[in-house]
Amino acid sequence: MLLSKLTLEAYMDQQTVNVVVERRASNNRADVRFLRLKEVLAMCGKSRSSVYDAIKKGAFPKPVKLSGRSSAWIKSEVEQWAVDCIRASRQDSRP
Numbered sequence: 001m002l003l004s005k006l007t008l009e010a011y012m013d014q015q016t017v018n019v020v021v022e023r024r025a026s027n028n029r030a031d032v033r034f035l036r037l038k039e040v041l042a043m044c045g046k047s048r049s050s051v052y053d054a055i056k057k058g059a060f061p062k063p064v065k066l067s068g069r070s071s072a073w074i075k076s077e078v079e080q081w082a083v084d085c086i087r088a089s090r091q092d093s094r095p
Contacts, residue, residue, distance in 0.1 A: 034072035034075065037073075040078055043082070061080075
């Protein structure tokens with residue numbers, strides 16, 4: 001089960017998030033998939049400038065240089081960023 005296929009309700013369930021993280025940790029790293037900027041923006045809901053500002057601040061994964069002017073993000077790193085955001089928002093909202 002990949003994070004991108006989980007429903008919003010599953011995001012809210014802390015146990016589900018933990019399972020996703022555990023499964024990702026056990027996945028074979030040969031399954032690396034690259035995301036181009038358009039896919040990253042669709043996945044994270046940020047604007048292009050917000051993504052690059054967050055990268056400069058160390059708050060978002062850096063892209064990997066593929067060649068010349070071509071770069072992409074590692075999908076699992078963007079997914080982990082999303083999981084971390086969810087965890088942080090759930091911890092902040094607890095009484």
